[in-house]
Amino acid sequence: MKKALLIVLVFSILLLQKATAQDSSFKVKSQLxxxxxxxxxxxxxxxxxxxxxxxxxxxxxxxIANGIDYKLLSEGNIHALLKDAGAISExxxxxxxxxxxxxxxxxxxxxxxxFKLEISVGDKNx
Amino acid sequence: xxxxxxxAMQLVFFVVLxxxxxxxxxxxxxxxTCPMHPEVKMTKPGNCPKCGMTLxxxxxxxxxxxxxxxxxxxxxxxxxKLPAKKEMKEMPGMEEKKDPAEKKDSVEMKDxxxxxxxxxxxxxxxxxxxxxxxxxxxxxxxxxYDLYVTDTMVHFTGKHRHALAVNGSxxxxxxxxxxxxxxxxxxxxxxxxxxxxxxxxxILPNEQDGVPFLTTSVIPGGxxxxxxxxxxxxxxYWYHSHTGLQQQSGTYGALxxxxxxxxxxxxxxxxxxxxxxxxTAELPLVLSDWTDEHPHQxxxxxxxxxxxxxxxxxxxxxxxxAIKKGHFSxxxxxxxxxxxxxDVSDVYYEKFLSNGKAEAEAPQFKAGDKVRLRVxxxxxxxxxxxxxxxxxxxxxxxxxxxxxxxxxxxxxIGVAETYDVVVTVPDNMQYEFRATAEDRTGHxxxxxxSGMKMxxxxxxxxxxxxxxxxxxxxxxxxxxxxxxxxMKMSLQKMDMNTVMYPEMAGADGGHGSHETESMKGMDHSxxxxxxxxxxxxxxxxxxxxxxxxxxAPTKELHFTLEGNMNRYVWSINNKTLGxxxxxxxxxxxxxxxIMTNNSMMRHPMHLHGHDFRVLGAQGQYAPFKNTIDIMxxxxxxxxxxxxxxxxxxxxxxxxxxxxxxxxxVLSYQNSPPNPQLPDKAKAWKQFQRSERMIHPSATIGVxxxxxxxxxxVAGNRFELQGLWHLGLTPEKGxxxxxxxxxxxxxxxxxxxxxxxxxHYAKVGDEIEKNSFGQVSNKNDxxxxxxxxxxxxxxxxxxxxxxxxxGKFRFQLGREDIPLTNRxxxxxxxxxxKEYAAGLRYILRKWLALSAHYDSDMGLGGGIALIY
Numbered sequence: 001m002k003k004a005l006l007i008v009l010v011f012s013i014l015l016l017q018k019a020t021a022q023d024s025s026f027k028v029k030s031q032l033x034x035x036x037x038x039x040x041x042x043x044x045x046x047x048x049x050x051x052x053x054x055x056x057x058x059x060x061x062x063x064i065a066n067g068i069d070y071k072l073l074s075e076g077n078i079h080a081l082l083k084d085a086g087a088i089s090e091x092x093x094x095x096x097x098x099x100x101x102x103x104x105x106x107x108x109x110x111x112x113x114x115f116k117l118e119i120s121v122g123d124k125n126x
Numbered sequence: 127x128x129x130x131x132x133x134a135m136q137l138v139f140f141v142v143l144x145x146x147x148x149x150x151x152x153x154x155x156x157x158x159t160c161p162m163h164p165e166v167k168m169t170k171p172g173n174c175p176k177c178g179m180t181l182x183x184x185x186x187x188x189x190x191x192x193x194x195x196x197x198x199x200x201x202x203x204x205x206x207k208l209p210a211k212k213e214m215k216e217m218p219g220m221e222e223k224k225d226p227a228e229k230k231d232s233v234e235m236k237d238x239x240x241x242x243x244x245x246x247x248x249x250x251x252x253x254x255x256x257x258x259x260x261x262x263x264x265x266x267x268x269x270x271y272d273l274y275v276t277d278t279m280v281h282f283t284g285k286h287r288h289a290l291a292v293n294g295s296x297x298x299x300x301x302x303x304x305x306x307x308x309x310x311x312x313x314x315x316x317x318x319x320x321x322x323x324x325x326x327x328x329i330l331p332n333e334q335d336g337v338p339f340l341t342t343s344v345i346p347g348g349x350x351x352x353x354x355x356x357x358x359x360x361x362x363y364w365y366h367s368h369t370g371l372q373q374q375s376g377t378y379g380a381l382x383x384x385x386x387x388x389x390x391x392x393x394x395x396x397x398x399x400x401x402x403x404x405x406t407a408e409l410p411l412v413l414s415d416w417t418d419e420h421p422h423q424x425x426x427x428x429x430x431x432x433x434x435x436x437x438x439x440x441x442x443x444x445x446x447x448a449i450k451k452g453h454f455s456x457x458x459x460x461x462x463x464x465x466x467x468x469d470v471s472d473v474y475y476e477k478f479l480s481n482g483k484a485e486a487e488a489p490q491f492k493a494g495d496k497v498r499l500r501v502x503x504x505x506x507x508x509x510x511x512x513x514x515x516x517x518x519x520x521x522x523x524x525x526x527x528x529x530x531x532x533x534x535x536x537x538x539i540g541v542a543e544t545y546d547v548v549v550t551v552p553d554n555m556q557y558e559f560r561a562t563a564e565d566r567t568g569h570x571x572x573x574x575x576s577g578m579k580m581x582x583x584x585x586x587x588x589x590x591x592x593x594x595x596x597x598x599x600x601x602x603x604x605x606x607x608x609x610x611x612x613m614k615m616s617l618q619k620m621d622m623n624t625v626m627y628p629e630m631a632g633a634d635g636g637h638g639s640h641e642t643e644s645m646k647g648m649d650h651s652x653x654x655x656x657x658x659x660x661x662x663x664x665x666x667x668x669x670x671x672x673x674x675x676x677x678a679p680t681k682e683l684h685f686t687l688e689g690n691m692n693r694y695v696w697s698i699n700n701k702t703l704g705x706x707x708x709x710x711x712x713x714x715x716x717x718x719x720i721m722t723n724n725s726m727m728r729h730p731m732h733l734h735g736h737d738f739r740v741l742g743a744q745g746q747y748a749p750f751k752n753t754i755d756i757m758x759x760x761x762x763x764x765x766x767x768x769x770x771x772x773x774x775x776x777x778x779x780x781x782x783x784x785x786x787x788x789x790x791v792l793s794y795q796n797s798p799p800n801p802q803l804p805d806k807a808k809a810w811k812q813f814q815r816s817e818r819m820i821h822p823s824a825t826i827g828v829x830x831x832x833x834x835x836x837x838x839v840a841g842n843r844f845e846l847q848g849l850w851h852l853g854l855t856p857e858k859g860x861x862x863x864x865x866x867x868x869x870x871x872x873x874x875x876x877x878x879x880x881x882x883x884x885h886y887a888k889v890g891d892e893i894e895k896n897s898f899g900q901v902s903n904k905n906d907x908x909x910x911x912x913x914x915x916x917x918x919x920x921x922x923x924x925x926x927x928x929x930x931x932g933k934f935r936f937q938l939g940r941e942d943i944p945l946t947n948r949x950x951x952x953x954x955x956x957x958x959k960e961y962a963a964g965l966r967y968i969l970r971k972w973l974a975l976s977a978h979y980d981s982d983m984g985l986g987g988g989i990a991l992i993y
Contacts, residue, residue: 067675067678068769069769070329074388075358076306079389085672086672108949110261115263
């Protein structure tokens with residue numbers, strides 16, 4: 001009887017762990033997809049050649065990045081993203097924004113690959 | 127490159143010197159020395175580094191090379207060694223316990239990890255200061271540490287005292303990880319009682335947070351517990367026991383999370399480069415405070431409003447001292463406003479420690495070295511002023527989070543904060559990195575480099591009456607603090623304590639080294655003149671990246687920090703931890719805490735498991751912190767993205783404030799069950815109870831005419847009071863009183879009570895009436911009483927009561943009038959036509975001489991025992 005109880009207990013703990021693991025991977029995906037969407041908006045603004053809109057979109061991106069739990073994406077990685085996004089939000093001209101965006105995009109692609117998310121880096125808009 | 131050149135030069139120099147010595151043994155050599163400082167011996171002309179006087183030429187006889195002092199004999203080896211560790215081994219009184227733990231420690235720990243942070247790092251990694259550039263999503267390695275918590279004996283003060291050690295050392299060993307690693311820490315509890323580890327400032331799953339009954343299972347004596355979590359940050363953090371008052375006994379240590387290389391690579395953003403000061407080595411520095419008293423005794427003494435610590439600290443602020451310093455009216459006003467003597471700290475500490483030593487050394491550093499000190503304040507209730515003798519300090523991080531580097535002369539590190547500062551060793555001498563307790567009763571030092579000692583300026587004692595005067599101005603009659611009109615105080619920008627700093631007022635030069643006391647006058651011109659000292663405050667901390675949070679619904683919390691010095695009860699919104707319900711927050715929202723300090727002391731408020739933004743001076747670049755010092759009357763606004771789950775403790779990190787009730791819990795709604803706390807409701811009750819302590823205290827007088835005694839058992843709100851007056855003969859009266867009541871209001875001035883009174887005195891037949899015209903029953907009274915005590919201005923206790931026989935009594939009394947540093951007076955009168963006046967002279971913390979006169983017993987003298 002005791003043994004059976006133990007087995008049930010172990011089993012339920014395993015189940016629980018699995019459930020929370022799935023839960024957290026779902027969280028990563030949803031948070032990262034909003035980050036990707038936000039990145040897309042910067043990309044669109046740059047394609048349109050609007051410095052102000054790109055800066056605005058970058059600020060929105062920063063807010064989303066700062067809302068991500070470090071347990072999903074660690075501090076060093078978030079800071080790597082924030083640095084380029086911050087540069088876009090404060091750059092005085094399109095050229096410098098594009099330069100920072102290049103690096104940001106490279107990091108976003110790495111992210112998307114690692115988490116198996118869709119991302120389109122094509123230059124079709126440019 | 128420069129380093130190589132420098133080393134080459136040194137080599138040449140040594141070779142030349144050696145040849146010299148060999149060739150002409152008892153030759154003389156020319157040195158340049160200071161007329162006032164004979165210990166200064168320079169090879170080149172110039173100015174004295176101590177006082178600035180021009181050096182004079184002097185010939186000295188060359189003696190055959192002496193054996194180098196032991197600790198410097200092998201600089202190469204010393205360099206590779208972790209000094210903290212080395213010092214721990216030298217720690218006296220730990221020999222017998224050390225061995226087994228030490229052995230295990232070296233077997234289990236990856237030695238590369240214990241050492242590598244002390245090795246000179248190539249300048250290349252210095253760019254790690256900057257925000258990195260490439261993301262790295264690969265998994266890190268698993269790093270295992272085994273920690274053994276044991277009882278131990280120490281003698282920091284020369285007396286043998288019980289302490290708690292981790293792997294045989296105080297502080298606990300620094301644990302080194304790299305971002306991305308998985309930490310596996312096995313805590314082996316070899317105590318008889320339970321223990322725990324809280325990972326301070328670390329973002330981790332709730333059940334790993336280490337608060338017994340709130341987040342993590344209890345770890346009983348003799349068991350092992352595994353903490354396992356991913357390292358998702360970089361920077362300086364620390365760990366400590368979160369069980370009772372264990373932290374004070376030695377269970378605290380540094381956590382160093384290194385940055386990943388990819389994250390710190392340079393891209394095209396060369397703009398960041400000049401912002402970051404390079405450093406060539408790093409060193410964790412754990413500051414702490416040590417008292418020979420058991421922490422439970424400390425807490426009890428604070429609760430019983432015993433002012434022994436003030437006597438030890440010289441901060442009694444007696445009437446005699448007030449008169450002498452022309453502050454009699456200040457003292458009167460202070461007591462009129464029902465305040466006790468003011469101070470910036472509660473506890474008297476015998477020692478302050480740097481990596482477990484009053485004076486620590488790091489002799490491996492040479493001229494030109496730039497050292498990143500990872501300073502952790504592991505003290506239980508001491509703030510420290512940090513100063514460096516070798517020039518300015520560059521602050522590069524706070525609470526594990528990078529800040530845009532800022533140069534300062536000094537900074538105050540709050541309890542539980544961490545600061546990373548870069549300091550330069552300007553010459554081949556020993557430079558003092560000094561941490562002075564905020565109350566300036568002592569300091570501790572880390573000496574960087576080797577050679578002649580270059581001390582940091584001594585901070586003179588506080589001008590307490592100036593502080594008292596200031597407090598008087600800010601305190602309303604009802605005990606609330608009133609900020610000065612038109613002034614918004616926050617972020618340490620306006621330090622009201624400055625009025626107490628002689629070095630700021632220019633009254634004292636603020637410099638006086640141990641060896642050169644006579645030089646004090648001369649030093650003024652050279653050392654810190656009273657103006658132009660740059661002191662760090664939070665408004666100067668700027669995050670290198672923008673920290674704006676998502677646009678989400680905002681939950682606003684208003685916290686007012688309250689404190690009651692007389693009864694030592696600390697609370698948030700006048701609710702102690704046991705009186706708070708969990709504060710519910712939702713994942714996805716933004717939580718904003720607006721916090722005001724309405725108490726007379728500063729509080730380092732810490733939120734577990736989160737970084738919060740400190741709003742204010744830096745707009746989008748507001749810095750992230752995990753512990754914020756909030757000064758009296760300040761209002762600070764914090765915000766964080768609620769993106770976790772579970773229950774998180776928010777509390778004052780002054781251990782004795784936390785244990786006296788100052789904390790509450792933020793709880794995420796709909797959190798998954800915590801596997802370590804199967805019965806959460808029960809655990810919550812136990813958690814609240816564990817912070818609710820009951821403290822007994824007593825004073826028993828034995829005098830020539832009889833015995834007087836008071837005793838009490840006090841909680842946060844309730845109190846059981848008792849007293850006896852026993853005359854030697856029946857004629858002198860015998861009285862025993864017991865009252866039980868509850869303090870009301872946040873100032874706790876009102877105390878309704880019920881009790882029992884027995885009074886007997888053998889007198890003649892005359893009938894005595896009390897002041898109300900009632901026939902007095904005091905000569906034969908056994909009755910229940912109901913009454914009300916209220917603390918009046920001048921700390922006079924008014925006590926009105928009625929007893930079971932319908933007799934009224936009104937009494938006024940004042941205890942512990944601080945006449946001089948050790949002399950206390952007391953006065954009492956009541957409507958039963960009883961009166962008393964007495965004096966006590968405090969000899970020891972447990973013993974006083976006493977004399978008193980009262981209407982029952984007459985004149986008597988003797989001793990009083992204090993518990």
